[in-house]
Every structure is written in structure tokens, then in C-alpha cells.
Amino acid sequence: MEASLKWLDDPTVFRVNQLPAHSDHQFFKNQEELEAGQSSYVQSLNGTWDFTFAKNPQVRPVNFWEVDADRSDFTTIEVPSEIELQNFAQINYINTLNPWSGKVYRRPAYSLGDDYEAAGSFSEGIDNTVGAYVRKFDLPIDWQGLDVHVMFEGVERAMYVWLNGHFIGYAEDSFTPSEFDLTPYLQNKNNVLAVEVFKHSTASWLEDQDMFRFSGIFRDVSLLALPASHVVDLKVDAPYDPANQQGQLGLALQLTNDADQVQVTLADPDGEPILETSLTANDQWQLPLHDLGMVQAWDNQQPVLYQLTLTVIKAGEVQEVIPQVVGFRQVMINDQAVLMLNGHRLVINGVNRHEWNCHRGRAIMYEDMLADLQTFHENNINAVRTCHYPDQLAWYDLCDRHGIYMMAENNLESHGTWQKMGAIEPSDNVPGSLPQWHDVVIDRARSNYELLKNHPAILFWSLGNESYAGDNIADMNAFYKEHDPSRLVHYEGVCHTPEYRDRISDFESWMYLPPTKVAEYLANNPDKPFIECEYMHSMGNSVGGLGSYNDLIDQYPQYCGGFIWDFIDQAIEVTDPVTGQKSMRYGGDFDDRHADYEFAGDGIMFANRQPKPAMQEVKYYYGLH
Numbered sequence: 001m002e003a004s005l006k007w008l009d010d011p012t013v014f015r016v017n018q019l020p021a022h023s024d025h026q027f028f029k030n031q032e033e034l035e036a037g038q039s040s041y042v043q044s045l046n047g048t049w050d051f052t053f054a055k056n057p058q059v060r061p062v063n064f065w066e067v068d069a070d071r072s073d074f075t076t077i078e079v080p081s082e083i084e085l086q087n088f089a090q091i092n093y094i095n096t097l098n099p100w101s102g103k104v105y106r107r108p109a110y111s112l113g114d115d116y117e118a119a120g121s122f123s124e125g126i127d128n129t130v131g132a133y134v135r136k137f138d139l140p141i142d143w144q145g146l147d148v149h150v151m152f153e154g155v156e157r158a159m160y161v162w163l164n165g166h167f168i169g170y171a172e173d174s175f176t177p178s179e180f181d182l183t184p185y186l187q188n189k190n191n192v193l194a195v196e197v198f199k200h201s202t203a204s205w206l207e208d209q210d211m212f213r214f215s216g217i218f219r220d221v222s223l224l225a226l227p228a229s230h231v232v233d234l235k236v237d238a239p240y241d242p243a244n245q246q247g248q249l250g251l252a253l254q255l256t257n258d259a260d261q262v263q264v265t266l267a268d269p270d271g272e273p274i275l276e277t278s279l280t281a282n283d284q285w286q287l288p289l290h291d292l293g294m295v296q297a298w299d300n301q302q303p304v305l306y307q308l309t310l311t312v313i314k315a316g317e318v319q320e321v322i323p324q325v326v327g328f329r330q331v332m333i334n335d336q337a338v339l340m341l342n343g344h345r346l347v348i349n350g351v352n353r354h355e356w357n358c359h360r361g362r363a364i365m366y367e368d369m370l371a372d373l374q375t376f377h378e379n380n381i382n383a384v385r386t387c388h389y390p391d392q393l394a395w396y397d398l399c400d401r402h403g404i405y406m407m408a409e410n411n412l413e414s415h416g417t418w419q420k421m422g423a424i425e426p427s428d429n430v431p432g433s434l435p436q437w438h439d440v441v442i443d444r445a446r447s448n449y450e451l452l453k454n455h456p457a458i459l460f461w462s463l464g465n466e467s468y469a470g471d472n473i474a475d476m477n478a479f480y481k482e483h484d485p486s487r488l489v490h491y492e493g494v495c496h497t498p499e500y501r502d503r504i505s506d507f508e509s510w511m512y513l514p515p516t517k518v519a520e521y522l523a524n525n526p527d528k529p530f531i532e533c534e535y536m537h538s539m540g541n542s543v544g545g546l547g548s549y550n551d552l553i554d555q556y557p558q559y560c561g562g563f564i565w566d567f568i569d570q571a572i573e574v575t576d577p578v579t580g581q582k583s584m585r586y587g588g589d590f591d592d593r594h595a596d597y598e599f600a601g602d603g604i605m606f607a608n609r610q611p612k613p614a615m616q617e618v619k620y621y622y623g624l625h
Helices: 005-009 031-036 366-378 393-402 435-452 471-483 515-522 546-555 614-622
Strands: 042-044 047-054 075-079 130-137 147-152 158-163 166-171 178-181 191-198 221-226 231-237 246-255 261-267 273-279 286-294 306-314 317-326 331-333 339-341 348-352 383-385 405-409 458-462 488-490 530-535 559-564 572-575 582-585
Touching (some): 075 130, 166 178, 231 306, 231 317, 246 306, 273 286, 317 393, 348 405, 348 530, 366 393, 393 405, 435 471, 515 530, 515 546, 546 614
Parallel strands (some): 348 383, 383 405, 405 458, 458 488, 530 559
Antiparallel strands (some): 042 221, 047 130, 147 221, 158 191, 261 273, 261 306, 306 317, 331 339, 572 582
């Protein structure tokens, strides 16, 4: 197969040869590796890559991916990083508009009719910057003969991949992993991995989030070696009955090749085994729900985790050992429309959190995540909405362990296609009900679910942010309901399309609705609980009205609380050339036009992770419930 630039213009092409999404579990060669926390089946490709930058597809280096291509004019770039923060491209912050608005005429493919294909819209776009990456690697000796995959955990926005001159695949969806099979074209030494990253494609219409518009390989890249028998996917069911404090465990595995058996051990928080069994192909690698008796429930106050260990054995030898934490909890809405966790009313004291580092942009560090969790605990924050995309995988594991309730959001925001100059005008909205945009958003829902389905911290799936509503978003809701009845589904945008109210979202949700208006809804025998997915816009001298919302908690049991917009400023720290002092720069400070200026500065934390005065208000009111 040959790669085609036309895919950039076509919303029906969003993955080519990309492996299906699956659970994010880790796997180790043996118990010793597991205890050491280092898997010999994983090799990082982070570091220095050869790189060149092009302003648009017309001037990009064609065929740079060939093994003997002349790359003498390439420079280098660090992976992971943002291309714009490495001084290759213009830094630009925009809220609702698309980066090309007012500069290049574009409308989403098929939004103006079935014959409007928008051919050349991005493949020939004069503003579509391109990054060409090359990395060479050798296989470890003990990997030879094994299947080997490459995993890109995050690439903005559309990527083509080649190995040793052979086209491997294409992927979009910037914030979920893209995994490809390299096995057919691997060699033991001097492998040449090439990646071409385009800043824009049809995915750009779906990723119009309120943030700095970056591009490039901004999360980890890894090689994965698969043992002869490998668990590709793991699904854990851990229902909890708060009436008798009892739990159950069920498993469903998918293996690449049949093993002789998979040994299953579940240990309690003290390390004592409470379940030991084994699965075989005759069981179809499934464990039906097994009664465990009394278990300790997982919640914010006591994030109790049980340890599941799977040991895959073939021909008497251990092939891999898989650890997976298990949390027992029940989230539901009762017949009075009250949000319940483990039989008790749940109040969300949450924040919306962009991934951000004032030097690295969205290529954040593990230390940033630990610092954020410390701030959560110090200020009574018990929940986070992953606005408006899936986060780094480590964040979900940390929220499991720290008892942070999660609203896990899809990578979807198409704000610029339905809101123009502040007015609702959805004439070219996507995904809407356009059949050509159906599969791409269902795929994003599937990736979000399959990747993250085993995390107890996730109580709610969110279909996305500010994308209006239509049949396609209703089908996303149906996907989650079919695959995961154990969690609730949220989507705020349906407030603009009440005709979809019965088909989208378990919650009533309306951003920044004044407390008096929220009270009007709650006072009229509501059929859905009300949750504030965004409120208390923390910009300038704000958050002082939090008490008015907080009063609703005591007045109305159907009020769930909500998520403050937002947690941390998006700003970039620079050294001022005049004073020599460090300073924070926001939109418009980089000669970027158009820009939404200081609107990026609406966190309760400054971009350097120092709390703003507003944090005092948050800590006080969030500490009351």
C-alpha cells in the first residue's frame, strides 16, 4: 500500500493499518521484572530524532523516508516535544475559532452537501506545516524472532509511518495511542523509522479545543516486543453491592496465540490472595463473575485497590506477567435522580485540567502529575475532567491510586463549526448527523473506552466538549451504553438541541448557568441530576461566587457539584529580553494573530504551578462537603 496525502482531506479515512485500541495494561517477562518495575519487552524511542520542518506540504521533503534518502540538511529535535516550542513554527493560542479562520477559506468536507468533498483542503493547504522525523534503532538480541510493535502515545495531528522504506500506517486522533505492527519489515540492525506529521487534517475540525495550537510527537514513543503468547486485551469487571459490601470479579482476555493456561491471582490490600484460579482456551479465556464475599470499596477517602496478577504459561514457561489494579465501587443515579457512589450521595468538588507545563507545553512530565495531585489533596479537590481529550496514561493510574474521580473525555471539540462570533450558527457543524463523520467519532469513543476501561477512578465517560449535537453524538452515547453499563455518560452540548435530550447524557448540564437558573431546574422535580462540567471561570479576580453554587448542595440532593474551569493557566515562561527577568507569556505575546490573548489564563494555578489567591476560596468551599 502507498501512502496518500488525500487522506488528510477525507473524514472517512482516519486510521490505516493502525492496530485496534486495547487495554493499557503493562506486561513483564517474569515476576522479577514486575517487582523491579522494568519490562524487557519495552524499549523507549524517546530522545533525539533527526528532523526537518516544512511550512506546507508543497515544500516538504518528499521520500525522506527512503533508507538511502539524502537527509544531510536535517537538524534534530527532542521527542517528546512540541514543534512550535522548538522554534520551528509559530506559537498561537486560540479559543473557539480555527487557526485558519479569516485567512484560508475552509468548510468541513460534506458539510455543504454530499458532493462537497473539500479536496485539497489540507493536502494542499498553504498553512499546513509538516514535521519529518527519523530515528534509527537496533533490536535487542532477545527480541529477534518476536513480533514488534511501535506505540506513539500522542501525536498532533495526522501521522504517516514508514519502516526501512516500507509504508506502515496512518493515524489521527492526537491524544490516544497509535500502535503499528513493524514485524514484516524489521531487521536486526540499523532499522530506519520515519514519521511525517501534518499539523492539519480533517481531524483538526474535531480538535478545536481552547488551547495553544501545537503539533508534533509530544508524548512517549516505545517499541513493544510481544511474547509468543500475549494478552492483547484485558477487561476487568468488578461490580460492588453496597447493601452487603460484597464484590465480584469477572475477566475477559484476548490472546495473540493460545497459551496452555493463564494463572489468575487476586490479592487484597494486605497482599493476601483471595482468589486463585486459572483460565484456558476451553474457557475462551474468560472468568465468569466470581463471588468474592465482603470487599473494601474504592472511593476518594479510601482508594482501596486490590492487585490482580495474570501469569501466561506456554510449554511450561512463563511468557509474561501482567499486573492490574482492581477497585470495587458502584456509581449510579437512583430513582430520585441523585448521583450515588457506593450507596451514598456523591458530590463532585472538581476541576477541569489541561495537560500543561510552562516550558514544555502539553509534553508534560510525570513530576507535573505528582505535583497536581498534591495540590488536589491540599485543596479538597476530589475530581478531574480530562478536558478535552484523553490524558497521558500515567495520569489514570495515579488517579486510581489517589482516589480522584474522573470524567474521562473523548478527544472531540468542534466549536468553530457551530458557534461563530458568539452566536449559535451550526450550518456546517461536524460531526452533526453527517454519515461521513459518523465512523471517525465512534472510533474515538471506542479508543477512549477500550484503552481506559479498567480504571476504577473513571466514573463518567464524556462524549466530548462543545460540539453541538446530532445523530453521531447520540450514537457515541449508545456505544458507551452498550459496552459499559457500569458507568455514566455526560455531554453538555445537548443543552442546545433538546430534541436529543432522551438520547444523549445521563446528566443535565449547562456550562456557567447562574445558580438561580440551576435552582429553577432543580426545584421542578428533575429527571436527571445536574452537574457543572464547567463553572466558576477562574480568570482575573474570580471564583468569589463559589459559595452560591455550594449552597445548592445542601438545598437539592440532585445537584452534583462540578468542575471549575480550570486548573492551570496555559502560559509559556520566557526570559524577557529587556529586563532579563522570567515572565509568563499568553496568547498574542508571540506575535500570533489572530489570538485570544489572556483568555488562556483562567486557572486556579499559575502556569508555574503556584496557586493563585482564588485557591483559598476553592479550598474553603470544597472542604465543606
